[in-house]
């Protein structure tokens with residue numbers, strides 16, 4: 001088979017794969033779909049699978065841009081933009097291909113001059129961004145996959161760094177307890193690491209700086225999920241009395257496993273749906289010294305990892321999340337002691353889920369805003385998040 005035939009076959013395979021993906025239930029993560037697709041197509045070898053995954057992810061990174069073009073041209077544009085070397089771009093965009101290693105801005109200018117690609121078409125929700133997000137830099141960050149970040153447990157930080165160095169792993173250190181690695185780094189093969197670190201995005205790690213908890217205080221992680229923020233809290237302040245809750249019992253089982261691996265045994269756990277107005281039925285009159293509220297959200301700050309969401313997402317959903325977050329936060333704050341903090345967190349870049357919810361809480365729930373910040377992931381090849389520290393009056 002000639003190189004050209006091989007490339008055309010790859011393009012057809014990805015087209016077939018993406019057609020099958022469109023038949024899936026809306027919102028199915030691409031990663032999960034790909035696992036199933038490869039199981040159903042065992043004739044695809046590991047090299048074919050790697051190439052198909054790469055092309056599919058790049059296809060989604062250009063969002064809504066150039067969608068009227070031939071499928072093969074859309075793929076070539078995506079490849080040219082998102083990689084430094086591409087047989088597909090070389091075959092289909094031969095005049096542009098020599099510039100594939102040029103800076104991103106230059107590649108965008110070339111594509112806008114010579115193809116139907118327009119940067120403004122990529123992400124249709126730019127006018128809804130939080131004020132702390134730079135729209136241009138955010139857009140450009142969608143074209144690359146964020147790094148994999150580890151949070152090192154304080155007392156094992158030196159062990160982990162030593163083990164990574166011994167294994168010859170390529171990593172970047174950010175501060176004392178954070179390590180960035182290229183995605184796909186096979187950590188399971190490095191001996192002696194179990195229980196000494198958590199996989200946690202860098203921006204997510206930074207939210208810990210807002211907790212400021214003290215030993216002996218009682219805290220409630222009210223949307224605890226698999227426990228990422230709770231573990232961060234307990235690592236920063238081991239003497240805190242913790243209640244974790246979530247609407248889903250299945251996710252709290254994951255939390256239990258992670259807590260067990262981290263050697264944490266002393267905590268309380270409850271199933272609580274914060275959209276129901278009866279938290280008092282579960283919690284009585286219990287009041288906390290601090291509440292972490294890492295609310296369900298659009299996840300738009302993490303779409304560099306799940307670019308399929310850029311096209312799957314419906315604009316109206318932003319307002320729906322905003323309303324849900326207001327309801328959840330309004331319910332949780334009833335259990336906050338006066339003078340104590342609510343830490344409101346999202347992994348969204350939309351104002352309606354961030355500063356607008358903060359404004360609502362100030363106006364309707366007697367909370368004073370101490371500090372809020374958009375954590376711009378694009379500065380660090382990380383996710384973007386929002387965090388606010390509000391204090392009950």
Ligand SMILES: C[S@@+](CC[C@H](N)C(=O)[O-])C[C@H]1O[C@@H](n2cnc3c(N)ncnc32)[C@H](O)[C@@H]1O
Nearest residue numbers: 223224225227228229247273274275294295296
């Ligand atoms: C952003 S995730 C939490 C992630 C987690 N804090 C971490 O750091 O790993 C949001 C969580 O809110 C939970 N949730 C969604 N709706 C809820 C509700 N009505 N009441 C309580 N929790 C809810 C979800 O099940 C999900 O686990």
